[in-house]
Amino acid sequence: FYHRLTGGRYAEFYLNKPFELPNGSLDWQALLRRRWIVNGKAYAQTLGALIERAKRALEPDQPAWSIVGHGDAHNGNVFFTAGGLRYFDPAFGGRHHPLLDLAKPLFHNVLATWMYHPREVAAHLQISYHDDGETLHVQHNYTPSAVRQMFRISKTERVLQPIWQELTRRGESPETLTAMLQSALLCCPLLTLNLADRNRFPPQIGLLGLALCV
Numbered sequence: 746f747y748h749r750l751t752g753g754r755y756a757e758f759y760l761n762k763p764f765e766l767p768n769g770s771l772d773w774q775a776l777l778r779r780r781w782i783v784n785g786k787a788y789a790q791t792l793g794a795l796i797e798r799a800k801r802a803l804e805p806d807q808p809a810w811s812i813v814g815h816g817d818a819h820n821g822n823v824f825f826t827a828g829g830l831r832y833f834d835p836a837f838g839g840r841h842h843p844l845l846d847l848a849k850p851l852f853h854n855v856l857a858t859w860m861y862h863p864r865e866v867a868a869h870l871q872i873s874y875h876d877d878g879e880t881l882h883v884q885h886n887y888t889p890s891a892v893r894q895m896f897r898i899s900k901t902e903r904v905l906q907p908i909w910q911e912l913t914r915r916g917e918s919p920e921t922l923t924a925m926l927q928s929a930l931l932c933c934p935l936l937t938l939n940l941a942d943r944n945r946f947p948p949q950i951g952l953l954g955l956a957l958c959v
Contacts, residue, residue: 746845746932747803750796758939763776764955765941766874767948773941780880781959788959795959796935799928802921803845810915814846826877843908844922847900853896853937855889856957860938863950872949883956931958 749755764771771779777793791796824831859866863957872885889897940946940954 746848746929746936748838749801749930749936750799750803754936755796757958758936759941762941764951765948766952767945769876771876775957780877781956782880782882783956783959784884786946790959792955792959795928795931798924799931802924802928803932810917811840812843812846814841814843833935843912844905844923844926845929847905847908848933851897851900852933854900854931855883855893855935855938858889858893858933859887859950859953863946867947867950870949870953872953875950883952885956887953891943923951925950934958 757772762773764773764776777796778791780791781788854862856913859870866887870887872883873889874884875882909919909922913919934940934954934957938945940951943951946954
C-alpha cells in the first residue's frame, strides 16, 4: 500500500489530471480539498487529509508486530478444493502487519463487485451528487449482496476482532490500529485500479469508488 501511494502509481493515476464525474469533472487537487457526505453521513476528513494520514500510518519502517502473510488474499486469489482453500498469486507475500494482511480480503470480498464488473453494476446503480464548492454530497444505492455481507461478518468476527484484541494486549494503541486499517482500506479502491480510467470505469463507478475511499 505504502509504495503504491508514495511511488509512481498514485501520481500516474491521478495527479494534475481532471477526474470525470457524471455530468461534469473536477481537477484532482480540487477533489482532494472536498469534504464528503455520503448517503447522509458526513465524513470529517477530506480525501487529501486521508491520503496524507495514510502515508504516515502505512510507513513500513515504523516498529510494529508482523506476521508472514499472503498480502493479497482476497477471493480472487483463492481456490476452493475438496481438501480446503488453496491460495495462489502471492506476489505480495512476506512479512506484514496483521491488519494490512486483512485489508484486501475485507474490502475486495465485500465491497468490490463494481471494480471487477463495472458495466454490470453501473446498469443497476443509482448515484447522484451535488458539489457546493466545499463538500460533495453523494447519494447511491450500492449495497453488497447477502453473501458478501456474510463474508464481512465472518471475517470481522472470526479474524479481525481476535487479532485486534491480541494486538492491543501486546501494546498497540487502538488509535494507531484504526489509522492503519482505515488507510489500508482507502488504498484498496484508490490504487488497485485507476478510478479515473474511463475506458474501464464509467463516471458513476468512478464516483462510487471515491465515495468508498472516505
